[in-house]
Amino acid sequence: MRIEDMRTELIKYKHVWDSMEKKMYVKCLKKTSVFFLKVHKCGSSTVQNILMRFGRHHQLYFVLPEINNYVGNPSHFSPELIGQNVRLPDGEKYDIFAHHTRYSHKEVRSIMKKEAPFVAIMREPTALQVSMYSYYQMEHFYGVSLPKFLQLNLTYLEQAPRFWERVGRNQIAWDLGVTDAEMKMPYIFEKLANKVENEFDLVMITEFMEASLVLFADLMCWPLEEVRFIRLNALREVDNSNFKKPVLTEEEMSMLKKLNNLDIQLYSHFKERFKRRILDYGAERMISEVNQLIDMNSQLYNNCNLKVLEHGEGISSVIRYEAEINAPLICKEIVLNEQDFTDIIRTEQEEHIKDRGPSEIELGNSISTSKMGTQKECMEALKRDLLAYDAASLILGICICGYDEDVFVVQGIWNTFLTKNL
Known part of the structure; x- marks a missing residue:
């Protein structure tokens, strides 16, 4: 997936971040860089x-x-x-x-x-x-x-x-x-x-x-x-x-x-x-x-x-x-x-x-490929690799997987990410 396509996906699913931001009430995320x-x-x-x-x-x-x-x-x-x-x-x-x-x-x-x-x-x-x-x-x-x-x-x-x-x-x-x-x-x-x-x-x-x-x-x-x-x-x-x-x-x-x-x-x-x-x-x-x-x-x-x-x-x-x-x-x-x-x-x-796996640069392509399977498989792939992502990459992955089919699955992944990074 090209950068332009990723950007289109993010705009398309802008309500993902808006709704999460309202629900999570997070003061700030721990910076790791x-x-x-x-x-x-x-x-x-x-x-x-x-x-x-x-x-x-x-x-x-x-x-x-x-x-x-x-x-x-x-x-x-x-x-x-x-x-x-x-x-x-x-x-x-x-x-x-x-x-x-x-x-x-x-x-x-x-x-x-x-x-x-x-x-x-x-x-x-x-x-x-x-x-x-x-x-x-x-x-x-x-x-x-x-x-x-x-x-x-x-x-x-x-x-x-x-x-x-x-x-x-x-x-x-x-x-x-x-x-x-x-x-x-x-x-x-x-x-x-x-x-x-x-x-x-x-x-x-x-x-x-x-x-x-x-x-x-x-x-x-x-x-x-x-x-x-x-x-x-x-x-x-x-x-x-x-x-x-x-x-x-x-x-x-x-x-x-x-x-x-x-x-x-x-x-x-x-x-x-x-x-x-x-x-x-x-x-x-x-x-x-x-x-x-x-x-x-x-x-x-x-x-x-x-x-x-x-x-x-x-x-x-x-x-x-x-x-x-x-x-x-x-x-x-x-x-x-x-x-x-x-x-x-x-x-x-x-x-x-x-020894490491795919880089963050390859994240869009790997998630896009996983979307050819079910949304559940895509979300499971995200959950397995939570520690490899920063907040922006995770949101991008959720958007590409498809947010609208199961909000509770997405919210569970996001809460897990916050727990590991706060």
Whole structure:
């Protein structure tokens, strides 16, 4: 069946949705797709873990690289950067994008499902820079400590190479796709702020993580249980090590602010917008739900009986946790570092793509073919594959099967779909 024929069917059976909408009284449907811009050292690994848990449990498709955990950066994202073995057939869209990249709206939008919200996160830029310098041990790259680095000439600092060609000044703007040359252009802040406002549905603020996740859960129509977390990749403070965060003088802090002026303007702007969004949400409601989430996190930590590991792993000394061997799945997933969790999801997605049945692109043809049998057989085919459909695909299937012959069968299928997706 051609797209034009499907559209004709939908128009013909428009009363399907109208009548269901009146009968079901559903506030909103749980969203299962989202683009999350994972900005460096903004607490983004904590949010990413939430998304990876959710996507894994619902067998959703992730945008993933062939190896490691970057899908672009320093290059801007393009679909060609998606790993060959985890790539969906042409025309199919992805559910979740939660790995490091360099933002390009046109390219990201081209591979995400139409209903996917766009979400970013920002952190106070001087705290971000201090944390980043320590986390990546950048004193080895630049040959000096952060305080001594900030005592150098501003012109030199603005031309200093980026660590791994991707980490450095104005990191938020860089991850949003702004080039070093563009950072010096007149009106770049106004242009970038307007772009983010128009293209992103939510900008989370690291310093208000619980409130950010309450707003995110509301945006996604998820219960708060879905956004429970423990903080990942937080630096471990060790007195006699390179991982102790430096204390900067007023002059050094002033230089750090000049060097990251664009990020500071962005953060200030979106922090104010965030506060207004909380007021729109309702201050009392927000306080209540933040407290609920804090209690849920504490209960999760205690129930999982997590152990803090003595030594950090990876590029620097960060706090790591360990779950018991017989702990529930969420306890094991919530302590996974990004690379290990990514490897698990990548392997599962490779296997799923090899073993899966027809794609959503083929849905219209398969349902149209099934209609050659009885309407009952068509409806049974829909019921078998409920988890494979989003709401639009399900409505389309019901329309093509033929709604008018048995309203109670249709309402039963719809109620089952809502139960599985709310």
